[in-house]
Amino acid sequence: xxxxxxCSHHFDRTPDGRVWTNGTCPYLFWTRYxxxxxxxxxxxxxxxxxxxxxxxxxxxxxxxxxxPVRDYVGPQQFLFRAPGILATARKAVQNSDALIFRAPSLxxxxxxxxxxxxxxxxxxxxVTDPYDVFSPNAVKHALRPFFRWxxxxxxxxxxxxxxxxxxxxxxxxxxxxxxxxxxxxxHYSSIDLPDTAFVKTPRTTAPNGSVRLILVGTLAQLxxxxxxxxxxxxxxVREGLNIELVFVGSGGYQAQLEAxxxxxxxxxxxxxxxxxxSADAVRAELDHADLFVLPSRQExxxxxxxxxxxxxxxxxxxxxxxxxxxxxxxxLVPPGDPSALARKIHDVLSDxxxxxxxxxxxxxxxxxxxxxxxSDRRRVFYEHVKSAxxxxxxxxxx
Numbered sequence: 001x002x003x004x005x006x007c008s009h010h011f012d013r014t015p016d017g018r019v020w021t022n023g024t025c026p027y028l029f030w031t032r033y034x035x036x037x038x039x040x041x042x043x044x045x046x047x048x049x050x051x052x053x054x055x056x057x058x059x060x061x062x063x064x065x066x067x068p069v070r071d072y073v074g075p076q077q078f079l080f081r082a083p084g085i086l087a088t089a090r091k092a093v094q095n096s097d098a099l100i101f102r103a104p105s106l107x108x109x110x111x112x113x114x115x116x117x118x119x120x121x122x123x124x125x126x127v128t129d130p131y132d133v134f135s136p137n138a139v140k141h142a143l144r145p146f147f148r149w150x151x152x153x154x155x156x157x158x159x160x161x162x163x164x165x166x167x168x169x170x171x172x173x174x175x176x177x178x179x180x181x182x183x184x185x186x187h188y189s190s191i192d193l194p195d196t197a198f199v200k201t202p203r204t205t206a207p208n209g210s211v212r213l214i215l216v217g218t219l220a221q222l223x224x225x226x227x228x229x230x231x232x233x234x235x236x237v238r239e240g241l242n243i244e245l246v247f248v249g250s251g252g253y254q255a256q257l258e259a260x261x262x263x264x265x266x267x268x269x270x271x272x273x274x275x276x277x278s279a280d281a282v283r284a285e286l287d288h289a290d291l292f293v294l295p296s297r298q299e300x301x302x303x304x305x306x307x308x309x310x311x312x313x314x315x316x317x318x319x320x321x322x323x324x325x326x327x328x329x330x331x332l333v334p335p336g337d338p339s340a341l342a343r344k345i346h347d348v349l350s351d352x353x354x355x356x357x358x359x360x361x362x363x364x365x366x367x368x369x370x371x372x373x374x375s376d377r378r379r380v381f382y383e384h385v386k387s388a389x390x391x392x393x394x395x396x397x398x
Contacts, residue, residue, distance in 0.1 A: 001386055003037040003098040004067075005030075006089075006107040007044040011059055011066065014049060019066045020056035022275060027061040032192075032375070033100075036382035040064045043092045043107060045071045055277040067092035069107070086110055098389040099123070100382075101158065104130045109154045112161060121163035121392050123385035126173050127190055129321055130155055132298025137336060139221055152176075163388040166381045168301040169322035184384040191303045192371040193310055197283070202312045202360035206352035207290040211243045213345070214289035214313075216282060216304035217296075219251030219272075225295035225318065226257055231338035232295070234264035236345055243269065243349070248285050250275045286311040291348065291355075297335045299323055309366035314358035316344050326365060331358065 012020045033040045042059075046068030060066055069088045089107055093099065099115070099122040101108035108124070115122050133139065134148035141147065155177050159165050165179035167187045179185045213233065217224035226247060233245050247257075247270070254272055261270040276282055286292070292308035292315045299321030306326065308315055317323040318335040331348075333340045348354060367373075 001037055001096065001098055001389065002039045002041060002094070003033055003100060003382070003385075004041045004043060004093050005033065006101045006105050006111070007042055008102070008105045008107075010045050010047060010071065011068075012047050012049045012053055012056060013066070013068060014052055018052075018058060019046070019060040020049075020052055021059040022053075022056060023279070026057050026059055027064060029190075030059070030064040031061075032378055033382060034063050036379060036386055037098065038063075041067055041092060041097070043067045043069060043089050045069060047071050055275060057278075096393065098385050100125060100385060102127055103158055104128065104133075104151055104155050108158060109151070112158050116161045119392070121385065121388035122161075123164040123166070123381065124159055124162045125190075125381075126155070126159065126165065126167045126177055126300070128168075128300035129173060129176065129298060131176060132320055133223065135297050135335075137222060137297060139223075164381055164384045166378075170325050172322050172325065173300065184381070186377050186381050188374045188377040188381075189301050189303075189306070189369055191301070191306050191369050192374045193306070193366065193369050194371060197279075197307060197310045198366065199287075199310070199312045199363065202356065202363045203314075204356050204359075206355065207349075209242070211241070211291065211349055212289045213243060213245045213291050213293050214248065214285060214308070215245070215293055216248040216285070216308070217294070217302075218249050219247065219253045219257065221251070222253060223296060223298050224249075225297055225335065226253070227260060228295045228336060228338050228341060229293055230257060230260050230264065230266070230270060232293075232341035232345060233269065234261075234266050235338060235342035237266055237269065239342075239346065241346065241349065243345075245270045246273060246285065246289065247271070248273045248276055248282060282307065283311060286313055289313060291316065291345070293341070293345065294318065294323070295333065295335065295341050296320055296323065301325070306366055306369050309362035310369075312359045312363045314348060314355045315362055316341070316348060328361075 009024050030040050101124050103124045103126050130151035134144050159177045160180050164184040167173045168189050170187050261267045286308050292313045294305050294317045296318050301322035317327050319332045320335050333344050
């Protein structure tokens with residue numbers, strides 16, 4: 001049996017038909033479905049490009065193909081193009097295919113009603129929370145309150161009709177988007193770290209001289225709280241801390257964030273690395289940092305934080321989504337509160353023994369996200385979707 005998976009990421013396709021990604025969901029990511037399914041067909045947004053963009057890696061390969069729908073940006077553009085997009089997406093699904101929606105997904109939101117009418121089984125992998133995505137200050141849009149209400153409601157409905165639901169968190173997303181009473185449910189992260197992602201031992205020495213903070217994440221929106229972090233750095237510098245901040249990631253808010261740093265007098269202390277080319281390059285940036293800070297306004301389970309933990313980095317995060325499942329309460333701050341974040345940064349940096357304890361604890365926690373730990377849970381989830389689909393087909397519902 002083949003599986004069709006919907007995905008909300010943007011991919012690029014070159015004239016030779018190859019599909020490329022900026023590092024999110026590369027070919028290796030999709031191979032996780034292949035031990036259970038004969039092949040994977042990914043239905044997603046696709047941009048047609050004349051040549052391979054810089055820093056891209058292949059997303060397709062043996063057993064993994066892509067079925068492109070017309071590219072769109074944001075809910076409004078999707079609504080304008082929805083009839084054509086949905087007509088195209090439906091062509092990707094054969095009667096004999098199993099269906100899994102990586103949620104939230106506009107494609108899933110609009111395809112599920114037809115599936116529920118025919119009682120066709122489908123699985124959901126819930127990877128983020130639209131209630132937090134559309135929280136105040138995370139997205140600047142006149143329709144933000146409506147989007148928050150609508151997509152939260154749709155994801156609850158989508159999870160409530162699935163034959164199987166998998167979540168990236170242990171508890172947080174399950175509370176807000178509960179599965180159907182009889183559905184199979186599990187939890188596993190989208191992150192499965194290879195052995196090369198881990199350092200051998202935690203950090204035991206204190207920073208010497210200037211202390212480097214780092215945030216890895218998109219600057220396309222303010223989800224990750226980069227503005228909050230810049231404000232907190234400004235407050236720390238005014239208090240006499242010798243710190244600098246590195247952003248790894250790119251997006252449309254970079255110019256605004258650069259202006260914010262300049263207005264606070266810390267422009268020379270804030271560096272924007274842009275989108276780095278590989279996982280090894282990200283790890284190199286993490287290895288040169290002393291403290292990872294993620295003051296997100298929304299999260300499912302942050303890959304960047306787990307990768308930082310695997311490098312033995314002490315971490316501070318906000319009290320949203322799955323972050324409290326990664327960090328103890330003493331290393332958490334309220335979202336959107338630069339004063340509380342500045343105090344937490346000061347407290348951590350002033351206590352070298354605490355930083356050493358944080359490093360050892362984080363490295364141990366990150367080992368729970370090794371490939372071999374998570375693969376068994378995924379396989380059981382995929383097997384359940386496959387068997388439910390086979391039973392539906394056997395009932396003659398073609």
